[in-house]
Amino acid sequence: MGNTVKFMELSENEKTLYMQFRKKINTEAAKAQIKKLEYNLADVTCGLSAIRSACADGKALELGGICVLPGFVRQCATYLGPERKCQIVACISYPHGGDSTDIKVKSIKRAIKDGADEVEVTVPVAHIREGNFSYFKRELKKLRSAAKKRSLRIDAECPLLTKEEVVRVCKVATDCGVNSVKTSSGAYGRGNELEMVASVKNAVKDRCTVKADGIATMLEMSSALDMGASVIGSKNAADVARTILSAADID
Numbered sequence: 612m613g614n615t616v617k618f619m620e621l622s623e624n625e626k627t628l629y630m631q632f633r634k635k636i637n638t639e640a641a642k643a644q645i646k647k648l649e650y651n652l653a654d655v656t657c658g659l660s661a662i663r664s665a666c667a668d669g670k671a672l673e674l675g676g677i678c679v680l681p682g683f684v685r686q687c688a689t690y691l692g693p694e695r696k697c698q699i700v701a702c703i704s705y706p707h708g709g710d711s712t713d714i715k716v717k718s719i720k721r722a723i724k725d726g727a728d729e730v731e732v733t734v735p736v737a738h739i740r741e742g743n744f745s746y747f748k749r750e751l752k753k754l755r756s757a758a759k760k761r762s763l764r765i766d767a768e769c770p771l772l773t774k775e776e777v778v779r780v781c782k783v784a785t786d787c788g789v790n791s792v793k794t795s796s797g798a799y800g801r802g803n804e805l806e807m808v809a810s811v812k813n814a815v816k817d818r819c820t821v822k823a824d825g826i827a828t829m830l831e832m833s834s835a836l837d838m839g840a841s842v843i844g845s846k847n848a849a850d851v852a853r854t855i856l857s858a859a860d861i862d
Contacts, residue, residue: 634859634860637859637860638856638859638860640859641855641856641858641859642673644832644855645672645673645674645675645852645855645856646673646674646675647675647832647836647841647842647843648674648675648832648843648845648848648851648852649674649675649676649677649678649700649822649842649843649844649845649848650665650668650669650674650676650677650678650845650846650848650849651678651824651825651844651845651846651848652665652677652678652679652680652683652846653678653679653680653702653705653706653796654846655680657679657680657683659683659686662677662679662683662686662687662690663686663690665677665848665849666687666690666691666697667690668848668849668852669691669697669849670691670692670695670696670697672849672852672853672856673696673697674697674848674849674852675697675698675842676697676698676699676700676728676729677691677697677698677699677700678700678702678731678844679699679700679701679702680701680702680705681701681702681703681718681721681722681725681727684699684701684722684725684726684727685725685726687699687726688725688726698728698729699726699727699728699729700727700728700729700730700731700764701718701719701722701723701725701727701729701730701731702731702733702766703715703718703719703722703730703731703732703733704718704732704733705731705733705766705796705798706733706766706768706796706798706799707733707736708732708733708734708735708736708766708768709735709736709737712749712750712753712754715732715750715753715754715757716753716754716757719732719754719757719758720757723758723759723761727761728761728762729761729762729763729764729790730754730758730761730762730763730764731764731765731766731791731793732754732763732764732765732766733765733766733768733796734747734765734766734767734768734780735747735750736768736771736772739772739776739779739780740771740772740776744779744783747780747783748783748786748787751765751783751784751787751789752787755787755788755789762790762791763788763789763790764789764790764791764792764793764822765780765784765789765791765792765793766793766795766796767780767781767784767792767793767794767795767811768795768796768798768799769794769795769802769807769810769811770795770799770800770802770807771799774810777807777810777811777814778810778814780792781811781814781815782814784815784819785815785816785818785819789819790819790820791819791820791821791822791842792811792815792819792820792821792822793821793822793823793824793842793844794807794808794811794821794822794823794824795807795824795825796824797824797825804823804824804825804826804831804835805823805834805835805838807823808821808823808835808838808839808840809838809839811839812838812839812840813839820841820842821839821840821841821842822840822841822842822843822844823835823838823840823842823843823844824843824844824845825844825845825846826843826844826845826847826851827845827846827847827851828847828851828854829851829854829855829858832845832851
C-alpha cells in the first residue's frame with residue numbers, strides 16, 4: 612500500500628521514468644533467462660534453410676547457443692559471424708555415442724576448426740551398460756584433451772541407464788573435467804526429464820552444469836531451472852524466448 616501511495620505522488624514524468632526503469636529491469640532479467648536457451652537443431656531433418664533461419668533467430672534474440680550436427684558447424688559460423696553472441700555447439704556422435712574414441716576426437720578437432728565454440732559428445736552407452744567405466748574414463752580424458760580450451764559437454768542419455776549408472780557417469784565426467792552433463796537427447800524416449808535433471812544435479816553438485824533438453828514451453832523451462840538445470844535445450848527455443856520477452860513486457 613505504501614509503495615502505491617508513493618507511486619501516485621510522483622509526477623507524470625517521474626511515473627513514466629519509473630515504468631521505463633521497471634521494464635528495463637524486467638527485460639534484462641528476461642535476456643539473462645534467454646541466454647540459458649539453446650536451439651536444438653541436431654536432427655537429420657534439419658537442412659540449411661532451417662539452420663539459416665535458426666541462426667537469424669539466435670542473433671536477434673541473443674540465444675545462448677545453436678546446437679547442430681558437425682557437418683553444419685561451418686555454415687553456422689558463416690551465418691552467425693565472427694563476433695557472435697550466440698555460441699555454436701557441435702553435437703558429436705549424436706545420438707548413439709557408438710563411434711570409436713579416435714573418431715570422436717577427430718570430430719571434435721574438425722568441429723573446432725570449422726568454428727564450434729563448444730562440443731557436446733554422446734557417451735558410449737554400450738560400454739557403460741556393460742560396466743566398462745575404465746573405457747569411458749579413458750575416452751573422456753582424450754576428449755578433454757582434444758577440446759583444449761573449448762567447453763566439453765557430454766550427452767548422458769539417462770533414459771538408457773540405471774540410476775546407479777547415471778551417478779557413476781556423472782562422477783567420472785566431473786573427475787575428467789567435463790563442463791556440462793546433458794540428461795538426454797530424447798532420441799530413445801524422454802523419461803521424466805525433471806527427475807533426470809534433479810538426479811544429475813545431485814550427482815554433479817556444483818562441479819559442472821546440467822543441461823535439460825526437450826523443453827517446449829516457458830513453464831517447462833522454469834521447472835527445469837528450479838530442479839537444477841542451468842542450460843536449456845529446445846527445438847522451440849525461439850518461441851520460448853519470445854514468450855519470455857512478452858511476459859517481461861510492462862504495459
